[in-house]
Amino acid sequence: xxxxxxSDEILMAVEKPARYLGNEYNAYHKDFDEYPVKAVxxxxxxxxxxxxxxxxxxxxxxxxxxxxxxxxxxxSPWFDLDKVLREKKIPLxxxxxxxxxxxxxxxxxxLSYEMCYTNVLQILDLSQIPLLSKxxxxxxxxxxxxxxxxxxxxxxxDFFDVFYIGESETQYDxxxxxxxxxxxxxxxxxxxxxxxxxIEGLYIPAFYEAFYKEDGTIGSFLPVNPxxxxxxxxxxADMRKDLPYPHRPLVPYERGMMDRASLEVMRxxxxxxxxxQAGMIYRPQRNRDLDFLKQAAxxxxxxxxxxxxxxxxxxxxxxxxxxDLLDFLVPYCEERKINIGIPSLRIDAFSLDVMSRIQDxxxxxxxxxPEAGSQRLRDIINKGLTEEEILEGARQAFSGGWNKVKLYxxxxxxMETDDDVSAIPVLADKIARVYYETVPKEMRQGKCQIQxxxxxxxxxxxxxxxxxxxxxxxxxIRKAKLVKEGILSQLNRKSLxxxxxxxxxxxxxxxxxxxxxxVGKTILRAYEKGCIYDAWNEHLKYELxxxxxxxxxxxxxxxxxxxxxxxxxxxxxxxxxGVTKGFMLKEWRKAKQGLxxxxxxxxxxxxxxxxxxxxxxxxxxx
Amino acid sequence: MxxxxxxxxxxxxxxxxxxxxxxxxxxxxxxxxxxxxxxxGFSPHQQMSFATPLGLGLTSSGEYVDFDMNSVPDKKTFxxxxxxxxxxxxxxxxxxxxxxxxxxAMSLLAAxxxxxxxxxxxxxxxGFYEAFEAFLSKDSIPAVKKTKTGFREVDLKQQIRRxxxxxxxxxxxxDTGSVSNCKPEFVxxxxxxxxxxxxxxxxxxxxxxxxxxxxxxxxxxxxxxxSDF
Numbered sequence: 001x002x003x004x005x006x007s008d009e010i011l012m013a014v015e016k017p018a019r020y021l022g023n024e025y026n027a028y029h030k031d032f033d034e035y036p037v038k039a040v041x042x043x044x045x046x047x048x049x050x051x052x053x054x055x056x057x058x059x060x061x062x063x064x065x066x067x068x069x070x071x072x073x074x075x076s077p078w079f080d081l082d083k084v085l086r087e088k089k090i091p092l093x094x095x096x097x098x099x100x101x102x103x104x105x106x107x108x109x110x111l112s113y114e115m116c117y118t119n120v121l122q123i124l125d126l127s128q129i130p131l132l133s134k135x136x137x138x139x140x141x142x143x144x145x146x147x148x149x150x151x152x153x154x155x156x157x158d159f160f161d162v163f164y165i166g167e168s169e170t171q172y173d174x175x176x177x178x179x180x181x182x183x184x185x186x187x188x189x190x191x192x193x194x195x196x197x198x199i200e201g202l203y204i205p206a207f208y209e210a211f212y213k214e215d216g217t218i219g220s221f222l223p224v225n226p227x228x229x230x231x232x233x234x235x236x237a238d239m240r241k242d243l244p245y246p247h248r249p250l251v252p253y254e255r256g257m258m259d260r261a262s263l264e265v266m267r268x269x270x271x272x273x274x275x276x277q278a279g280m281i282y283r284p285q286r287n288r289d290l291d292f293l294k295q296a297a298x299x300x301x302x303x304x305x306x307x308x309x310x311x312x313x314x315x316x317x318x319x320x321x322x323x324d325l326l327d328f329l330v331p332y333c334e335e336r337k338i339n340i341g342i343p344s345l346r347i348d349a350f351s352l353d354v355m356s357r358i359q360d361x362x363x364x365x366x367x368x369x370p371e372a373g374s375q376r377l378r379d380i381i382n383k384g385l386t387e388e389e390i391l392e393g394a395r396q397a398f399s400g401g402w403n404k405v406k407l408y409x410x411x412x413x414x415m416e417t418d419d420d421v422s423a424i425p426v427l428a429d430k431i432a433r434v435y436y437e438t439v440p441k442e443m444r445q446g447k448c449q450i451q452x453x454x455x456x457x458x459x460x461x462x463x464x465x466x467x468x469x470x471x472x473x474x475x476x477i478r479k480a481k482l483v484k485e486g487i488l489s490q491l492n493r494k495s496l497x498x499x500x501x502x503x504x505x506x507x508x509x510x511x512x513x514x515x516x517x518x519v520g521k522t523i524l525r526a527y528e529k530g531c532i533y534d535a536w537n538e539h540l541k542y543e544l545x546x547x548x549x550x551x552x553x554x555x556x557x558x559x560x561x562x563x564x565x566x567x568x569x570x571x572x573x574x575x576x577x578g579v580t581k582g583f584m585l586k587e588w589r590k591a592k593q594g595l596x597x598x599x600x601x602x603x604x605x606x607x608x609x610x611x612x613x614x615x616x617x618x619x620x621x622x
Numbered sequence: 623m624x625x626x627x628x629x630x631x632x633x634x635x636x637x638x639x640x641x642x643x644x645x646x647x648x649x650x651x652x653x654x655x656x657x658x659x660x661x662x663g664f665s666p667h668q669q670m671s672f673a674t675p676l677g678l679g680l681t682s683s684g685e686y687v688d689f690d691m692n693s694v695p696d697k698k699t700f701x702x703x704x705x706x707x708x709x710x711x712x713x714x715x716x717x718x719x720x721x722x723x724x725x726x727a728m729s730l731l732a733a734x735x736x737x738x739x740x741x742x743x744x745x746x747x748x749g750f751y752e753a754f755e756a757f758l759s760k761d762s763i764p765a766v767k768k769t770k771t772g773f774r775e776v777d778l779k780q781q782i783r784r785x786x787x788x789x790x791x792x793x794x795x796x797d798t799g800s801v802s803n804c805k806p807e808f809v810x811x812x813x814x815x816x817x818x819x820x821x822x823x824x825x826x827x828x829x830x831x832x833x834x835x836x837x838x839x840x841x842x843x844x845x846x847x848x849s850d851f
Binding site for chain 1: 633634635637638642645646648649650651652653660666678679709711741824
């Protein structure tokens with residue numbers, strides 16, 4: 001039996017030792033010495049969150065299915081183990097082989113949200129790998145970053161050797177090939193990075209240099225190595241092909257975030273909400289094949305014994321074959337007492353019918369995401385959802401037996417006025433009125449419950465709102481109070497509940513989302529001061545972050561509060577996501593005029609994503 | 623129909639708590655496709671009942687769980703169905719078919735066997751076995767046990783059924799169950815206190831070897847309460 005990296009004394013002393021054992025059912029456990037390319041995949045947050053991530057599961061599958069590679073895993077050690085590793089100078093280890101992370105050839109870190117950046121530094125630090133790419137030697141693994149945050153990799157460019165821009169399915173086999181050859185031929189680290197730079201979609205930050213104008217904005221951003229391309233092209237998988245998928249997902253012993261199988265029915269979204277980064281970077285919308293999904297669902301459930309399967313996507317109602325998929329899944333799962341979860345459904349007669357078949361109405365609530373309270377603002381953000389649709393959906397839901405509704409809004413969107421903010425409680429109240437009008441007194445199970453939540457809007461790179469100014473913390477709190485007061489003055493205030501998200505976390509997220517290379521020093525300083533697990537509200541050390549900003553000369557004024565000029569060069573402009581900057585600019589102008597843009601199925605707006613094969617751009621054109 | 627299963631909990635599974643073991647069995651049973659009975663109601667769950675939880679950090683080669691089944695194949699097939707989709711550390715060792723009126727494992731439970739071995743890096747202290755023998759030869763061994771509600775005085779002498787020095791280490795047979803319950807860690811802690819030495823909870827690796835019920839003053843292994851199938 002392999003020996004644990006930690007003694008029993010340590011494992012018994014830390015919370016949830018199963019996080020560090022790598023002995024889950026369905027773990028690959030490929031032999032370290034047997035394969036030429038040794039990779040370790042990292043989710044820089046705690047185990048329970050990391051194991052739930054589908055992207056990680058796909059890459060883990062992809063690497064381990066490759067006959068030349070083995071892939072192990074590592075997650076952020078929790079505070080208790082972090083302390084022990086530092087005190088005893090135990091190098092951070094991969095969970096399956098229990099070998100030090102620094103022994104591997106590749107460390108692949110997935111970046112799902114900006115607030116994990118200090119955890120990336122924690123991983124490197126505990127692995128005893130130099131934090132800065134420039135300080136690494138031939139002995140160190142090559143550090144890859146990927147995932148949603150790689151679409152603006154600049155704030156963390158100093159910490160990574162390579163970024164993979166886009167979806168993992170297309171290029172990692174080629175990466176494995178290059179690393180295998182490089183090791184065989186004894187290439188230097190630099191030569192290996194140059195060979196990697198030749199692969200489309202890979203970005204090597206050290207091969208580029210940024211020059212800044214006097215006003216602090218970017219003057220130019222240019223390659224300084226002959227292997228570096230001027231534009232790095234996002235990778236989008238052709239979903240019609242037989243792609244790697246975790247047909248036998250890991251089964252953690254502990255109850256995780258996702259104690260269920262996840263079935264990704266499609267990628268991308270046809271909707272084009274102007275604030276939504278996922279909606280742009282994952283274009284074009286691409287369906288998975290129905291037979292593939294049926295098989296994957298069966299395989300996953302049989303191989304895990306999970307009692308729940310979750311249909312995942314940005315907007316599952318837009319999956320073209322949803323009805324056929326459910327006609328298969330519902331009876332299959334009913335027979336086996338398996339629950340089906342479908343978040344992100346648009347509320348209409350079809351989805352209500354589906355939900356009443358798969359869920360216990362009494363327990364579940366319906367979710368609407370109007371994002372803005374007024375129609376005016378919903379048009380500005382291009383949220384194709386009208387008040388009539390919301391109220392009609394609610395009416396049908398109430399008639400169907402539901403009495404709980406969740407509403408998601410964002411505060412601080414561009415062009416938002418106090419009237420738009422005040423429209424949020426009014427809309428919530430209208431929904432409550434629909435309940436009392438629709439459901440006769442004798443049929444009611446007490447009051448209805450309308451829960452409104454607001455988050456604060458963060459302008460994200462690669463969206464039409466990338467030019468927008470972000471609002472200050474004070475302004476957010478003022479608006480949240482406005483909503484709160486509004487809620488209290490409604491007729492049905494006793495049926496309404498209101499929550500809002502933390503403003504400090506949001507401000508920092510804004511900084512990290514649209515930051516440039518100079519923000520890297522701030523992140524490093526914050527980490528040195530003791531910031532980790534910033535994504536965990538209770539562990540965020542905001543004051544330390546402010547100090548780090550001050551000491552490194554980085555301000556919210558420049559990165560958050562400033563509306564960008566139309567011709568400003570953004571740190572992420574060298575990345576080509578298919579969707580053009582011209583299209584996004586057109587959308588930004590239309591937003592200012594309050595004009596909407598139809599979704600991809602109604603009308604093609606020529607965003608540029610049609611350069612990728614398959615998907616909605618070619619529907620009805622084959 | 624009721625089936626009793628004997629299984630092991632070895633290696634790194636000693637770090638997995640009882641609730642997680644229960645959840646692991648639920649998934650194992652689904653993977654194996656055995657015909658276990660489900661409760662009715664909105665969230666049906668598998669009808670399973672464990673003899674007794676094993677303390678975190680202990681291994682075992684004699685854990686028990688009772689299943690309520692709609693139907694079962696023969697024993698060999700049944701065990702293979704489960705072990706084929708199981709982890710080695712939790713392998714099923716044996717099973718038996720219980721009579722319809724059988725009491726469940728939890729209520730039968732009377733005693734358990736444990737083997738304590740010195741952990742790597744921990745040496746047997748000089749005079750350990752002699753001192754332990756002297757400890758056991760007393761007429762009574764009063765000890766104060768911490769309970770959920772406070773403290774309770776017990777006589778360990780009444781709870782230790784057997785204790786032997788064996789080639790592999792120290793063997794203990796202790797009262798276990800709802801009437802009288804004694805844990806091996808508590809015995810050692812009390813012993814070290816009496817001996818006047820510091821007790822290091824990591825000195826021993828503890829394995830539970832077997833669980834018993836009691837019939838007419840004689841111990842009977844839980845697996846012996848049923849028949850082959």
